[in-house]
Amino acid sequence: MPTSRYGGLSLWHDTLDDDLAPRPALGGDLDVDVAVIGAGYTGLWTAYHLVRADPGTRVVVIDKEIAGFGASGRNGGWCSALFPTSLKRMAVERGRDAAVRMQRLLNETVPEVGRIASEEGIDCHFDQGGSLSVARNPAQLQRLRAQVADHAAWGFGDEDQRLLDATEVREIAAVDGALGGTWTPHCAAIHPARLVRGLASAVERRGVTIHEQTAAVDVHSRHVVTAHGTIRAEHVVLATEGYTATVAGRRRSLAPVYSLMTATEPLPDDLWAQIGLENRATFADNRHLVIYGQRTRDGRIAFGGRGAPYHYGSKVSPGYERDTRVHSMLRRVLVELFPVLRDVEFTHSWGGNLGVPRDWYPAVRHDRRTGLAFAGGYVGDGVATAALAGRTLAAMISDDDPEDLRSLPWAGRTSRQWEPEPLRWLGVNAVTALMGAADRSERRSGRPSRAAAAFWSALGQ
Incomplete structure (x- = not known):
């Protein structure tokens, strides 16, 4: 300690x-x-x-x-092959083969981290249980189907990412309201x-x-x-x-953007029998305003997500690492995913900043x-x-x-600089607001958000 x-x-x-x-x-x-x-x-x-x-x-x-x-x-402890830039975007700049090679190297890097940790005697609680992304409304399910189809068009098969029906989702995790999902083996939960x-x-x-x-x-x-x-x-x-x-x-x-997290107390075996996640698959749903969770080795759920504001002038401060509104939202969302958690105690709340290029x-x-x-x-x-x-x-x-x-496609690149203030503050926070609004719209209507789709298209994703 x-x-x-x-x-x-x-x-x-x-x-x-x-x-x-x-x-x-x-x-x-x-x-x-x-x-x-x-x-x-x-x-x-x-x-x-x-x-x-x-x-x-x-x-x-x-x-x-x-x-x-x-x-x-x-x-959040996801050692994953996720990359924020699409294969399409990488291929436009460096060609199809380079884009595919980049993704395959990321896939291979996941177990390599575990192998080196083992060689060096680092007990980082590495468990490659894969990652589950759940659709809880028709818009999310439509996007997941499109993602799997797109992945296949680049030569990646079921061994890399596969579509699940609601029953298959429940076999991994009993996420409330799941209509379907995807699972990939290319992720490990770590400390x-x-x-x-x-x-x-x-x-x-x-x-x-x-x-x-x-x-x-x-x-x-x-x-x-x-x-x-x-x-x-x-x-x-x-x-x-x-x-x-x-x-x-x-x-x-x-741009330093804050992501916040919360964690439950260690959960008893009877709750885990209802929740699942036996192999420590990391989990999320397919909303735009990202969430992410894992089952820890000591039996907690560590859960995080976006939603905290960007601070004017790219300021970073310990005071921004705890936000009552966002932490309350994260606890509420986790209980929505797993209603059996409604009476558990949350013991930790924290956060930190991550780097976002323009x-x-x-x-x-x-x-x-x-x-x-x-x-x-x-x-x-x-x-x-x-x-x-x-x-x-x-x-x-x-x-x-x-x-x-x-x-590799990211080698030698330089992104253009972010706009000066106040445009940077307005832009980053507008994107956060847009993603939150898109999620609310999709929950109500079941239809994909055109505004969110337009944003990602403008980024070339």
């Missing part, structure tokens, strides 16, 4: 065998081969693959707080903080130095300025995801001329995606890329 001031960040942080005591801050100027800013999944996977390929590479990772402080330690803290220990064992409570004040080609000293490096990796807007000169790169398209890039590298913009689908991003960045930095990861 954590004893430092970092206890209480989330259910995940509260259920660690780790006191979360910060590692020492940077002690002065430093010369290394690679400096990584951000001790979350992206930064730590990058460091891991660099030193695994070449143990002689001098890598330092710095973080303003502690490893796993941000989204990597607070997320996210155990994974990120375990990765931090794994890279340290391989010679990487981590300095916590060390904020990057300024980031330039081949050097990072902190209050504790300057790091000179041949390569500098910006792995700050939802905190990218707080880095000097990058306020409009990614075009909803994550990127991985490295400029060999300046040494600057970046990966992020996962729009909440970052667990497995960050693992592949770290592997790709390591290949780019080392200039050793036998898998040709540099040819």
